[in-house]
Amino acid sequence: MIKKIQKKYALSHKGAVDLVKGILACTLQNIVFMLPVGLLYLLVDDLLKGSISQSHIVFYIVGTVVALLLIALSTYLQYNCTFLATYVESGVRRITLAERLRKIPLSFFGKKDLADLTSTIMADCTYLETAFSHFIPPLFGAIISTTLIAISLFFVDWKLAIASLWVLPIAFCIVLFSSKIQQKLNKKSMKAKIECADGIQECIETIQDIKSNNAEETYLKGLDKKIDNVEKQAIKTEFGTAVFVGSAQMILKLGIATTALVGAYQLINGSISVITMFMFLLVVSRLYDPLQGSLQNLAAIIASRTNIARMNEILDHDIQQGTEIMDNKGYDIDFNNVSFSYNGKEKILNNVNFTAKQGEITALVGPSGGGKTTVSRLASRFWDTDSGTITVGGMDISKIEPETLLSLYSIVFQDVTLFNNTIMENIRIGRKDATDEEVLKAAKLANCDEFAKKLPNGYNSEIGENGCELSGGERQRISIARAFLKDAPIILLDEATASLDVENETLIQNALSKLIKDKTVLIIAHRMRTVADADKIVVLANGTVAESGTPSELEKQNGIYSHMASLQKQSNSWTIK
Numbered sequence: 126m127i128k129k130i131q132k133k134y135a136l137s138h139k140g141a142v143d144l145v146k147g148i149l150a151c152t153l154q155n156i157v158f159m160l161p162v163g164l165l166y167l168l169v170d171d172l173l174k175g176s177i178s179q180s181h182i183v184f185y186i187v188g189t190v191v192a193l194l195l196i197a198l199s200t201y202l203q204y205n206c207t208f209l210a211t212y213v214e215s216g217v218r219r220i221t222l223a224e225r226l227r228k229i230p231l232s233f234f235g236k237k238d239l240a241d242l243t244s245t246i247m248a249d250c251t252y253l254e255t256a257f258s259h260f261i262p263p264l265f266g267a268i269i270s271t272t273l274i275a276i277s278l279f280f281v282d283w284k285l286a287i288a289s290l291w292v293l294p295i296a297f298c299i300v301l302f303s304s305k306i307q308q309k310l311n312k313k314s315m316k317a318k319i320e321c322a323d324g325i326q327e328c329i330e331t332i333q334d335i336k337s338n339n340a341e342e343t344y345l346k347g348l349d350k351k352i353d354n355v356e357k358q359a360i361k362t363e364f365g366t367a368v369f370v371g372s373a374q375m376i377l378k379l380g381i382a383t384t385a386l387v388g389a390y391q392l393i394n395g396s397i398s399v400i401t402m403f404m405f406l407l408v409v410s411r412l413y414d415p416l417q418g419s420l421q422n423l424a425a426i427i428a429s430r431t432n433i434a435r436m437n438e439i440l441d442h443d444i445q446q447g448t449e450i451m452d453n454k455g456y457d458i459d460f461n462n463v464s465f466s467y468n469g470k471e472k473i474l475n476n477v478n479f480t481a482k483q484g485e486i487t488a489l490v491g492p493s494g495g496g497k498t499t500v501s502r503l504a505s506r507f508w509d510t511d512s513g514t515i516t517v518g519g520m521d522i523s524k525i526e527p528e529t530l531l532s533l534y535s536i537v538f539q540d541v542t543l544f545n546n547t548i549m550e551n552i553r554i555g556r557k558d559a560t561d562e563e564v565l566k567a568a569k570l571a572n573c574d575e576f577a578k579k580l581p582n583g584y585n586s587e588i589g590e591n592g593c594e595l596s597g598g599e600r601q602r603i604s605i606a607r608a609f610l611k612d613a614p615i616i617l618l619d620e621a622t623a624s625l626d627v628e629n630e631t632l633i634q635n636a637l638s639k640l641i642k643d644k645t646v647l648i649i650a651h652r653m654r655t656v657a658d659a660d661k662i663v664v665l666a667n668g669t670v671a672e673s674g675t676p677s678e679l680e681k682q683n684g685i686y687s688h689m690a691s692l693q694k695q696s697n698s699w700t701i702k
């Protein structure tokens with residue numbers, strides 16, 4: 126049962142056990158709150174009989190003290206089992222999600238946008254925190270305690286019990302019937318919220334392009350629509366809740382009226398005593414309170430299913446796994462009949478075969494969209510192949526734990542990601558335990574000195590979110606410094622020197638040639654002069670290896686490579702007239 130609860134509510138084992146405890150604590154609390162009603166019943170009965178002895182008085186005093194103690198104890202238990210346990214579980218849930226995201230292949234992130242994922246980890250977790258502390262245990266607690274008390278009423282007087290309880294199945298039916306409709310409404314409302322959050326995020330990220338294209342008005346109109354849609358969906362959802370929950374609550378109130386009517390009739394008939402009638406009225410006036418309170422939060426409970434489903438999507442997603450033991454002999458990278466598609470339909474790579482040898486520079490060139498970046502992503506196991514194998518030193522990389530595998534790689538991407546921290550710390554990401562001296566040495570090799578020393582705090586200057594205070598070339602140099610610091614045996618350079626000016630490019634290329642000595646180097650380049658000294662060129666076109674050989678061999682072939690090289694020579698002499 127615990128396993129089922131775990132799955133249904135996206136909880137850890139402890140979280141599921143705590144939820145059961147929380148429900149039991151709420152049930153206990155509701156039953157204990159009935160004790161004063163029981164005592165009052167006995168007291169009135171005694172008073173009507175006119176026979177209160179000293180022992181009875183002692184009984185009522187002790188009974189009241191015990192009832193108060195039990196109320197305090199059950200409240201304490203309920204608080205511990207719902208509130209405290211939920212906050213602990215919330216932390217566990219966020220860590221579990223983050224851990225899972227670390228291991229999920231990047232293909233998943235292509236289908237999801239950032240706002241959606243952030244909202245799952247932050248907003249959904251906060252929402253569930255409230256649902257599991259305030260709403261869910263009290264609702265189930267109310268259902269159990271009400272059922273138990275209802276059964277006991279049948280032992281006192283079955284006719285009056287029916288008069289009091291007929292409302293319960295009707296209220297439950299309304300709730301059950303409405304839950305599907307409310308879930309649909311909630312899904313739509315959540316979708317509208319995510320679209321709106323995406324829109325706002327996109328607007329902030331692209332504000333420069335929006336302004337430069339004079340597209341503010343059109344863009345903001347679209348955003349206004351998304352914001353209006355959030356409001357519209359929220360009102361629809363609230364309306365749905367108001368109709369169904371309001372009806373269920375009204376029906377529950379009718380229970381008191383029918384108890385009074387049937388009770389009065391039976392009293393006149395003489396089939397029940399005044400005290401029985403009094404007890405029923407007292408019980409019924411309290412019986413529905415927990416249930417009515419929980420119904421107020423029904424919409425939130427139903428909405429939590431949507432949040433749970435979004436979490437389960439992450440928790441159930443396949444992860445990339447593998448051994449942490451590497452048995453590679455050397456660092457040659459081998460692509461054997463590798464095919465791959467991003468969406469399972471269009472093949473981006475089709476039977477790709479080539480070897481990037483240790484101690485050599487292998488350059489991937491070819492027309493835009495030919496699959497060069499995809500090859501480098503597969504080589505570093507950011508994605509897994511659909512068929513075929515990629516080996517490093519003879520070791521199948523699909524069997525190696527991704528983070529372990531990446532310890533073999535220094536990667537410099539086309540798009541550099543920097544953190545809102547100092548230059549020093551941004552470079553240290555290359556190797557966490559590097560000393561300041563080692564960081565500075567790597568920075569010098571990557572030619573960072575030139576700009577870092579001009580900043581007010583040198584290498585200790587903060588560079589803003591994603592290095593927004595630096596130029597493209599400066600950002601790229603930090604990324605190259607990271608690769609120097611990591612000094613891994615395999616180097617992947619994806620247009621590493623693309624955003625550098627000619628002077629810096631030459632300096633960096635000199636430094637890179639020191640870095641890549643005796644290593645396996647896979648370099649992606651658009652500029653043919655960058656790869657003129659490569660040991661091997663692999664030309665990728667339409668996802669297949671169209672040509673491969675040394676630069677001079679390919680020059681002679683008069684194929685794609687020589688065509689691209691001559692086109693670039695022509696474009697070098699191009700000017701704006």
Ligand SMILES: Nc1ncnc2c1ncn2[C@@H]1O[C@H](COP(=O)(O)OP(=O)(O)OP(=O)(O)O)[C@@H](O)[C@H]1O
Pocket residue numbers: 235467468473491492493494495496497498499500
């Ligand atoms: N994350 C992705 N999801 C879906 N399709 C993608 C993704 N990344 C790339 N593609 C598609 O895969 C194909 C190959 O892209 P890739 O980036 O590997 O080419 P490339 O040769 O590196 O191109 P370029 O020289 O322009 O950088 C392209 O058609 C591209 O649209």
